[in-house]
Amino acid sequence: MHVLILGGTTEARTLAGLLHTGTDVRVTSSLAGRVASPRLPEGGVRIGGFGGVDGLVDWVREHGVDAVIDATHPFAERISFNAARAAATAHVPLLALRRPGWVPVAGDDWRSVASLQEAAGALDGLGDRVFLTTGRLGLAAFADRPEWFLVRSVDAPDAPMPVRTEVLLDRGPFTLEGERELLHRHRVDVLVTKDSGGAATAPKLTAAREAGVPVVVVRRPPVPEGIPVAATPQEAAAWALS
Secondary structure (H helix, E strand, O other), rough: EEEEOOOOOOHHHHHHHHHHOOOOOOOEEEEEOOOOOOOOOEEEEEOOOOOOOHHHHHHHHOOOOOOOEEEOOOOOOOHHHHHHHHHHHHOOEEEEEEOOOOOOOOOOOOEEOOOOOHHHHHHOOOOOEEEEEOOOOOOHOOOOOEEEEEEEOOOOOOOOOOOOEEEEEEEOOOHHHHHHHHHHHHHOEEHHHHOOOHOOOOOOHHHHHHHHEEEEEEEOOOOOOOEEEEHHHHHHHHHOOO
């Protein structure tokens, strides 16, 4: 059996390890190639795009893929919809692996928005110093904002970006102590993040709650209609082996 994992997330690496070790499943993980030095999973690995839906269909057929698991980032909307169309065309089953989203708790001051553009507009009146943790792409949405931005990403972000920007290159997981210190050192007034879910980057939310810092949260896009969803790599592995 050959399983194609559309990966790049911690959950995708865990899933590849579960299927590669102790089973007779052939695993190929596909990484988009947007990170300069990605953490490679166990099993086979390919890096780069497929060339759209038709390219993915051709690859699935050429390599005898029996099932596809979309374990990409919750905000990788294009590849998720391409995967849904390609799986239907190639007549192979598709599962989406999505870590649960974050849920506000008592003491949180969250502002939910649908896009980065809405997030930029939501900054009015929230303060002058913004901690932006939405990744290196999409900074153009904030390019015209007057605030000072601390932009944290794995790789250096692309222009355009806000004029008043300091870039912090770092990779999770992050600690609560470290996030507390960062908010204090940079005198952060507001945090902007995507609802990526998971524990690796969640400490910033706790630190913001403790400091009374409002959080602008970009809601994640929906999984394509009709695609079953697993919440953990273990559930996804069980699906592949069933």
